[in-house]
Amino acid sequence: MNNFDSNKKYFGRYLRYVKQIERLTERYNELSVKVSSTHSVNLNGMPKGNHDYFLDDDIVELDELDHRIRLLKKESMNFRREITIALDHLDNPDCSEILEKHFIYNKPIDVIADDIYKSERQTARLYSQTMNGYRFDKEDNTPPS
Secondary structure (H helix, E strand, O other), X not given: OOHHXXXXXXXXXXXXXXXXXXXXHXXXXXXXXXXXXXXXXXXXXXXXXXXXOOHHHHHHHHHHHHHHHHHHHHHHHHHHHHHHHHHHOXXXXXXXXXXXXXXXXOOOHHHHHHHHOOOHHHHHXXXXXXXXXXXXXXXXXXXXX
């Protein structure tokens, strides 16, 4: 396995958590809005469907989602620490920032390029150079000096 694939797999361990946390957080926010906007029943004489809605079910689901999000964040912290320590040892701070924004904050390359005021092409080149030039999944988790 070449450096790029190995590094992508190494960084991908944390990125899976990030994506899952984002998905659950989005669901949590949607459900929070639904619960907070619940109001009294409007009786207008029109027949309703037979689906009963219970606020308790949503509150229980909110609590469960909150628990899952906290658990995933706790599980992911070791991976995040490993990655940030490895990135802190890179010689080029731009490369560190690019990989951190991509693999920690799940940002695409075009957004990262705007954030660091570089062209998308230059950002992609720095990303590729770093991913191919270092091997992050070693024992000490630091790139060679």
